[in-house]
Amino acid sequence: MIKSPWEGKLARNMYAGSILEIFIVTAVTTVLTIRFFLGATGYPQVSGGGFHIAHVLIGGLAMLISILILLTFLGSYSKSLAAVLGGFGFGAFIDELGKFITSDNNYFFQPTIGLIYIAFVLLFVLIKKISSRSYLTEKERQVNLLEISKEAVLKGDEAYGIQMARSILKRSAAQKACLKGSNETTGCLDEIPDLPSLLSPEPKVYAAAKTRAESLYSWMIGRRWFIQFLIAFFLLNSLISLIEVIYLTIGIQNAVFWAIFALASLGVYRAIVSGTSTMKKIVYILILMILALILPFTILGLTLPSLPLADWLRLGFTALAGSFSVAGILTIRKDRLKAYHLFENSMLIYIFFVHVFDFFDIQLYELFDLFVDLVTLMGLRYMINQEERKESVIGNQTNKE
Structure with missing residues (x-):
């Protein structure tokens, strides 16, 4: 090897x-x-x-x-x-x-x-x-275990550090390596005292902030307004991005029309996947087709612009990112973790593809947009980690039963 x-x-x-x-x-x-x-x-x-x-x-x-x-x-x-x-x-x-x-x-x-x-x-x-x-390799996990133990000694909060160290042992193959490995490794584990029944009554700043963040998230997901806020945020983010890109490529008239069309499409899709009768679904689809094929080119007098390949790619990636956001919006009430992953995909497309083209037109503002998307992405990563931890705890409890 x-x-x-x-x-x-x-x-x-x-x-x-x-x-x-x-x-x-x-x-x-x-x-x-x-x-x-x-x-x-x-x-x-x-x-x-x-x-x-x-x-x-x-x-x-x-x-x-x-x-x-x-x-x-x-x-x-x-x-x-x-x-x-x-x-x-x-x-x-x-x-x-x-x-x-x-x-x-x-x-x-x-x-x-x-x-x-x-x-x-x-x-x-x-x-x-x-x-x-x-x-991470098994040796790297063992090294991290020792680092956490040292951090606990440094902070004077051994209980918190030991709890984290043991969770690493339980969740990695390093547990077997420590128990069956060299005498030095086994000896270092024997030096770790038993976990106290209660954590320190005065947790350190980081531990307190982490605990409060977890409590805040658990409280927010139990509130109806939080889900509504996420829906509104990602819907507005998609619409604003769509309007911005269309405005920069094919003009303000097209931007307003296609934003309305996107909202209408979302409404039709929700009607199709709901328990609406077949006749109503057909009517909704016909209205959407008229809105897309007849209205812009007749009454509004819009024409398909002759765009360079870069602008078509820009429009395509924006639409793709928006579709992930819409999919997340339609999924979030049934499966939060899946919806978070869809939102994450949307943010990654905006960061790695859409903003690259936008930089040529709106330079510094787009750097601010990048900052907002990075913060949003980190927030999504945190929520994904929280949901995965909850599923892991539920899975462990089920296995024990």
Whole structure:
């Protein structure tokens, strides 16, 4: 068996995903804040005496501090702090990309925002690839177990850390390796004290925040307004994206018409899948066909535009993302987890395909749109994890019975 040259040298952190997400969100926020501040203040410069201090230097200093923190301190707090400082530094650095790829040091070089966007998307893909827990080896899981135990000692909250460590053992093949492996591994597990009956009465900030977030989510999913909010949010997001893309490609008249058509299509689809009589279904379909085929080209005088391939792809990906959102809306009352996955697919299509084309027209606004979609995607990931945990608990209880 061929071994990786990094085996025995590098081990991935199973919680790296959340830390790296802090990094990328901070970086995107930094770029938006810098661009907004400079635009609002007339692009001031910190200079004098022949010197000019570019904010790329501030970014470099922040990244240096983040590296020193990682090399000097232990624990999850130092990693989170380094992620924030490193994200700020990277955002300040990449914001000045235009100066380093043009001969005249042009900060306003038009393709810069698009290149920044592509860099963030590639970084996001890399982060998800690196932080995927499904690819962790047994040795990496054992190393993570030891890291969690050390974190518990550092925080003085051994009960919380031990509970997490044991959950890792139960859910991975590392349990067998620890129980049947070397004496050193077995010995380290024997050193872990028994789990107390109650957790610390004064949990640490992270543990308290996590507990409150889980309680808040459990409370919200039991409220009717939360599902209605999700439906309204993703429906409006799809409609706004559709109107925006149609407006940028084939004009405002088409944008308004096709937005109305999309709403009508959703209503017809719901009527078809419901218990409506066959005659009513036929009438609804005929109305939709008239709306799509006759009204725009006769009464409204609209014509099919002659668009380049890029614009047709843009429209197609927007429609595809919207269809996933609609599918999630129609599914959410029956199966939340499935609906969340459909919404997640919609967000991924917007991030990786739709926004790429939009950047050529609306540059900085689209970077803000990317930030909103990334935050939405992280929220969906959190809700998916919560639902999967609940299903896992229910499955374990069923197996015990």
